[in-house]
Amino acid sequence: MFCAFISLYLLHFVDGAKIVSVMEGDSVTLHTDVRYKPYVQWRFGPEDTIIIIQFNGGGITYFKDDKRIRDRLQINNQTGDLTIRNTRTTDSGLYELTMKNWLLLFNVTVYARLPIPIITRDSSNCSSSSLSSQNCSLMCSAVNVSHVTLSWLKGISVLSSISVSDLSISLSLPLEVEYQDKNTYSCVLNNPISNRTTHLDISQFCQTSADRVHCCGFTEAVIRLVISAVVGVATVAIVVYDFTSRRGESTFAIYAN
Structure with a gap:
């Protein structure tokens, strides 16, 4: 641009x-x-x-x-x-x-010249409960800035904002929207003399519900796989134990007769 x-x-x-x-x-x-x-x-x-x-x-x-x-x-x-x-x-x-x-x-x-604020998918808010929700978590960030305000706008209305004065730091501001939201959102970084704006394309960051399982990344997928494997092994062990116990009881009954 x-x-x-x-x-x-x-x-x-x-x-x-x-x-x-x-x-x-x-x-x-x-x-x-x-x-x-x-x-x-x-x-x-x-x-x-x-x-x-x-x-x-x-x-x-x-x-x-x-x-x-x-x-x-x-x-x-x-x-x-x-x-x-x-x-x-x-x-x-x-x-x-x-x-x-x-x-x-x-x-x-x-x-200083303002950088363009960057919008990303916020995977830190992912959880098993969020996978079934209708909300998409986003994050807008600006790196190494001072004397600025970072804001989320819905149309022309300010939804949330965060400011920094003297220190040169990185700012991040979260936003949750619905997957099928048709409103216009934008992230604005401004100081008293200028501003930079990034418009949100919801379809780019918040896709279908099937895409939600990927929002937490590889680590959570591995954890879930391990948990599933442990549960599977435990289930098999219980079935084998139950079968062995029943067979033992049947053999004992035969000898007893």
């Missing part, structure tokens, strides 16, 4: 800082929004990796800079606006703009 990505970023204010959200790989421009700019200074990063960029009448001076980001920075010679090209998640943080005695803050968050 081909998906076209476009350069997109969101901007709003929180506690006096401009909150900027951008997708990894896209470009974002931090605007000074001031016409008269005889002197502009941009700062970013902790003290040990600080970047200080001075813009004064078209001249640009770099100071104690971090090369991981410097080669991707660009300042507009007319406005002093700062553009970050080919953004990375490590570019997230607080950017400070100083013009004379005026300070403007930009809190930038770079979100």
Whole structure:
């Protein structure tokens, strides 16, 4: 499936800082929004990796800079606006703009590209009782994600969801549907700036009732075979014992007469 990505970023204010959200790989421009700019200074990063960029009448001076980001920075010679090209998640943080005695803050968050959520058959819910039920167990998963929400949708209604913030982890969300269900289901992975969707084809994962015996895999099949064999041997032993006992009783009765 081909998906076209476009350069997109969101901007709003929180506690006096401009909150900027951008997708990894896209470009974002931090605007000074001031016409008269005889002197502009941009700062970013902790003290040990600080970047200080001075813009004064078209001249640009770099100071104690971090090369991981410097080669991707660009300042507009007319406005002093700062553009970050080919953004990375490590570019997230607080950017400070100083013009004379005026300070403007930009809190930038770079979100990683979202993977496509994967739908699989959930064999962990298989049991002898589930084999006779009319439900099909499914699982939707997303690997190594952060700042996202994973949801199951029935049409446009959210059935269930799970979220993760800072940590990069794997998410899984179960769903049970009937084998003959004709509703439209989809699994959606989203963050504040984008989303990825996988639509459920029930006929692909939930087939006829004869297919249910395979949902628990090889291990359960072996266990059931062993149990059947043990029960069979026990049954034969009981029959042989019963036959032997009856024959012994008959022989004893003959001798007794």
